[in-house]
Amino acid sequence: VLGWFYIYPGYKLPQDKEIVEEVLRQGDAWQKNQTGIDLYRKLLTECCDPRRMFAVTKENSPMGKVLWYDGEFYHSHTVNNETYSLFVQENPLQLPLKKCAVVGNGGILRHSKCGRDIDQADFIMRCNLPPLSKKYVEDVGTRTHLVTANPSIIEKRFQNLLWSRKAFVDSMKVYGSSYIYMPAFSMKPGTDLSLRAYYALADTSSNLTMLFANPEFLRSVGKFWKSRSVHAKRLSTGLFLVSLALGLCEEVTAYGFWPFSVGLDEQPVSHHYYDNILPYKWFHAMPEEFVQLWHLHKSGTLRMRVGHCP
């Protein structure tokens, strides 16, 4: 039983085909393992304290506090009157969350028919403002409780919000009244972009609540996985969210995590469910991350959905 909790060493990364075979061998069998769930919640609480630290709050980041950027060397922001007033008082989530769905953007979601399954969760997390238009609903669902927004999306998709903010505000409506989780203090250019996004929403009385990711939390989660054989410049957004969910939720199911170019039917799979734009090479280590997630699946700590949903 102890062996279950050893982390896959990761010195030899399996080929796409080997992963496919391994996943097929495992089939749909999955059994929840409360000991594994409790263990990971404990490990993550000890390293990273997600309950208190996942977002920047008035409580953990008082006036004058120095926030060290996690994606940048020796760059910091000292909390001042202006920024302090934008922080939520404390962790706004009603804890513990029960069934959580973490939705990655992998092309494996296409034709998965997982939408209903996802929508049945109590708390649904999504990455990088993904499209939720009609044609995807069957596969990815409609509900969202927390969605991440990388500042680079504000730059590329919404022209830095320097011109019309209407397109941005309108396109956020599909996320209902969820939390927008932005790494405002990770990279230098991200701060202004995040603040602009904050004001664009606030000025239009949007139903969304902006949460700034706490760079201290992001850094500690990065270290946690680094010590478990995930070697990348930066963790992928999806792994940050899975880590958050493991710390906050009673049960976690992950969808859309499949960084391989062939599917279980050995047919090509696009990188995203909505396009096939590949990430910068070497920036993330998604296959390494997948191996860790798959290990957690096999040990019953979280459930990965990689095929069709029933």
Ligand code: CDP
């Ligand atoms: O910005 P980033 O590359 O981290 O994310 P994305 O492409 O918007 O996808 C969201 C998340 O889904 C990623 O961070 C990965 O964790 C996961 N993903 C995956 O596992 N396999 C894929 N083919 C694509 C995304």
